[in-house]
Amino acid sequence: MPKAKFGKQITMKRFLYYFLPVPIRLFARRLYFLPIDTFDCIFGKRPDGVPPRGKIFIGHGDYIKQGEKFLSYFQELAGLQTNHSVLDVGCGIGRMAVPLTKYLDKNGSYDGFDIVKSGIDWCKKHISSRHPNFRFQYTGLYNQLYNTSDKVDASNFRFPYDGGKFDFVFLTSVFTHMMPAEVENYILEIGRVMKPGAKCLMSFFIVNCESEDLMIKQPTHMNFPINKGFYRLHSSQVDTANVAYDEEWVFEKLENAGLKMETIKYGQWCGRQNFFDYQDLLVFSKSK
């Protein structure tokens, strides 16, 4: 297959951003948004339960709208119910948890873990304090984009939950920032902690014939120029800036974990005309 060309995706601003050590990057974000965050604070412009922009380290998009949109996907695509026990792997700064506080009832519960401590601290202070059935854990694991202070390898990490605990597990824009051995381990762990019959929704950048073709024809869309065989990288500076995986590899790993395909909704990222969301969404279930 011909190699995809380098797209226009890495702007000079992002290029420079990736040069900064992770803690400085997070600090630079706080500084950049300080004027608008101060304005919002003084004039009461920031809605209750939303972090200041400088603290939202998880990417672009409207914090509230993205969370609400995914809550509707969880219901439509994975049959989320109000009394479900839910696991949010890589929960960031609570973007998916906030709308779930209005959806899950007292018989439902939410657990989330992440490797960025400031995100977990914000969630504990602003979400768990008001919703005791929402629990957050900081798990100090290495990631070249998000946490270089901890050296613990995510490819051997055991999720801090008993087996068969959750009705619904989700990862939104998390496997898109993880390396293959880590993804493989997490898929096995997801299979372990799901109840029989439970569902899991995961977002990926999936490379198949169609997305490969689109990446070549439309290199100005999201692109993965560094081809490592069954996975590809977006940036040569930071491996986990964005990672795409070959479809067959992902399916094989999910099958090995005892998970069965329910739904795939391909995304717009590569310039696809018929798409569902930006990233590809996969829903898999554990047999009963």
Ligand SMILES: C[S@@+](CC[C@H](N)C(=O)[O-])C[C@H]1O[C@@H](n2cnc3c(N)ncnc32)[C@H](O)[C@@H]1O
């Ligand atoms: C783009 S953000 C998405 C955050 C959140 N899922 C959301 O949609 O708002 C990617 C998240 O993955 C987390 N992450 C990266 N590697 C991880 C790992 N090994 N275990 C758990 N979380 C991880 C990052 O810390 C970051 O919060």
